[in-house]
Amino acid sequence: MAKADAPKSFQEIILRLMSYWASKGCAVLQPYDMEVGAGTFHPATTLRALGSKPWAAAYVQPSRRPTDGRYGENPNRLQHYYQYQVLIKPSPPDLQDLYLGSLRAIGIDTELHDIRFVEDDWESPTLGAWGLGWEVWCDGMEVSQFTYFQQVGGHDCKPVSGELTYGLERLAMYVLGIDHVMDMPYNDPSAPIALKYGDVFRQTEQEYSRWNFDVADTDMLLKHFEDAEAECERILASPDTDDAGRKIVMAHPAYDQCIKASHLFNLLDARGVISVTERQAYIGRVRALAKKCADAFVQTEAGGAAAGDAA
């Protein structure tokens, strides 16, 4: 892909996606400041997909999947990686074309490559969410996930949001022609201090892989899971009105606890202390929280409740 307009580094691909989606009218947000398993968990997606208010946002979300840790040795598996996420509500009729435009923006020539939309229905049992869409293939390689949200937190999505998720490392490796993620230029290779992905992340992959798999204190994790669950329920059980008589439904603080519980579950899972049967029960507990948070969010102004109700 050695073309004149080809990006030279991982960060350049991110920057190009940023400016492309900004030019298409998306609010460019920053990552959510909590540990999450995927960009979908960002409240800018999970919560904003709910209710009637229009929304358009794009952001990078650092994502953690403890079980995918490979001590930095696997060419494309990481326990910490980046997702690029776009959410537009209602989904515009030309969303596929907009998406293809973003591929061109990062240097994929659609005249030379084979881009395909292959059925892949998305479901998040922990978020009580599902949608229909595709995985997008570029020359047989999955480069994005394309989903029309139908339900989140047990609520029907009306209007429907269109969600795009790019696995940034994999996409960038493809665009830059790199075989091992750690060899990928993070910044411009001709910069005075050229850094590779491995310079930034190899050591942390090792450290976290060890902690995730062998060291994390499972009793503590379990306790934290239960604490987060309890706090989430407690927040949502609080009266809608505070002592000063203001109506403030605390959907986001509660949802933070739901995110926490979800990540703690992932950590417990990586430690191998959750049996197959228990798994379903834990997922069900997180889903119950997500559903309650969704119930709370739709009571708020951002969730589309009438101003009178939410004020």
Added chain:
Amino acid sequence: MPDLLIELFSEEIPARMQPKAREDLKKLITDGVVEAGLTYASAGAFSTPRRLTLTVEGLTANSPTLREERKGPRTDAPEKAIEGFLRSTGLTMDQLETRDDKKGQVYFAVIEKPGRPATEIVAEVLEKTIRNFPWPKSMRWGEGALRWVRPLHSILAILSDEAGATIVALDVDGITAGDATRGHRFMAPDTIQVGGFESYAKQLKAAKVMLDPAEREAAIWHDAEQMAFAKGWEVVPDKGLLAEVAGLVEWPVTLMGEIDAQFLDLPPEVLQTSMKEHQKFFSVKNPKTGRIEGFVTVANRETADHGATILAGNQKVLSARLSDAKFFWENDLRTVAAHGLEGMGAGLDAVTFHNKLGSQGDRIRRIEALAREIAPLVGASPDLAAEAARVAKSDLRSEMVYEFPELQGVMGRYYAQKAGLRDAVADACRDHYAPLGPSDDVPSEPVSVAVALADKIDTLTGFWAIDEKPTGSKDPFALRRAALGVIRLVLGNDLRVCLSDLIENGFEQHRQPVLEAERKRTFIAILNDFERGQEVSSEIAEFIGSSGEAHVENINSAISLQPAIKERHIRNAAEAIAEIYVSQRSGIEWRSVFVPARDNLLSFFHDRLKVHLRDAGIRHDVIDAVLAMPGSDDLTLVVKRAEALSETLKTDDGENLIQGFKRANNILTQAEEKDGVEYSFGADPKFAETEEEKALFAALDAAEAKIAPAMEAEDFATAMSAMASLRAPIDAFFEAVQINAEAEVIRRNRLNLLSRIRQICLDVADLTKIEG
């Protein structure tokens, strides 16, 4: 006669849904227009990833005018009745006709339904079809409420004849039907104006869209074979994959590549599975080496570099995938080398099979015990069968099977070979899941058969023991398939096994650990009581009664002596009491729970057998007739009997014998009910009056002499033909002889003769179950 062309243009339709969607579109539209009074000559449906298309040729331009006459009330009927009639017909008073009827003057309504133009009908039917289309999964998009498989962008609907094309006036939630479509997403994205089906297909082809999926399949397969042929290779046929791939492209461009040499040593199933599941590649075999060495991928476009970039990209993705597979394979081989195949499966104790049936490890131990029992019945060595059962599921813990669950068993065989296990064991790893589908081969190697049977019996008895039987359409644990698997294993290998024994054995494996735990609990409870200076609890003592009296006495009398509980005779007595207690309790439980469960499971097998034999052309009543006979849990015997009976019933004699038998049976049953006695004392030929009666005596003697030894030898064909030979003498007897003779002695003798007919026939099969 206009032609109708419909195209529903959307975002990418999943490949697997296209075939049914084509059929549904055709059926819904053609049924709809026919119901509305139109006729048509022919119809055809097509699909690409982005469009569903229907062409209907020779559609009538209008539906016919319909005239309906309805008779109403008499002219002098109450006003209410006349008003009601007007309401129901939608007419006014002056539109009614008055006609003479037998009873006087009567109102008649003549309702004329004018014919409607096809465009109007099509618009209605198409809208209804779109709104109610039976997609397996559908969705909403944007702000709309319309549902389609993916966002629907445009509707093309035109009626065309020599005069030109007319657009069907239709608007579905803001999508207005028109006469335009688009070409290939990338290669010809512009709008195309369409005049009729023929030009539509032609224009699409020019716009790089091959409309007909069959044509795309043919093109792909042709090109793939040509490319492979040029290298002396062969594409591995895969019809399902071909249909799927054809559903993923509008303009198929077939490309072939080589698999990197470093991956060629992977088992061919791994290469094939990885390429098919992840990449939707066809495998290409080199007949000279017998290995999979190439792949065929199908792109959706032509490019200036003739697919070089696309092929290179695909190759790279494949290498990454196969690197994973190779990594798993090598790790697995290392595990096998270090710990053996059994060692690979060590973690199965921690994997739950079902929360009421324990872990996979528990399950394997049960299967091992069962396989050991079954082995001698199927000609396998018990030790080898047990060994095979022990390792048959170890590959579930391999990295490869974790990644590709469909390779379970296949990988087990490779790993068993690498572990140096015998071929019979390795084959059992692969084959003990079989048969899975109805067309799956049935294993015949004795060790595989033993483990395969043990596997299924364990599953069935387990779920029966916890009362999780299939109900209606719900069979989440595939128990029907397991039962059919047992049936096919038994029949396919001509096995003579007593199914009740297998079932009981299976239950026993599930009970063993429960009983063991109970034995321990009881033993400890007795010792605890003893230490506290208490006698053996009266609940236990009374329950075990006289058989354990001596042991109870032993313990109770020792309490005052205060010996330490470690003393052997105390422990021995406690153990003996626990043993008796548990075995008596388990006996009660066996009779009240497991015997009924066994009979229930056996009848489940019989039901599955009926389904299986029905497919082989044997009627269910024939099977009922043989199932009523002894030995009904020996399926091979049941089938031999059923086949013989089925053949016999196809003969003229056999079919008529049933009538004779039924007549004899009915007369006899009625007489027995009426007289309150059973006529089975043995008829005496000396009371025979007519030749026909005498002949029947002789025929029964002759048949009996043949039937008994034939049944003994399981020569059912001979037994049944002997039985069928009774048809003529029985018919002649009924023709000539009056059963209810004047003389009571004669009557009784004749009834006893009927009883012989019944008895001889029932010895062969329960003919009362035969219908007709």
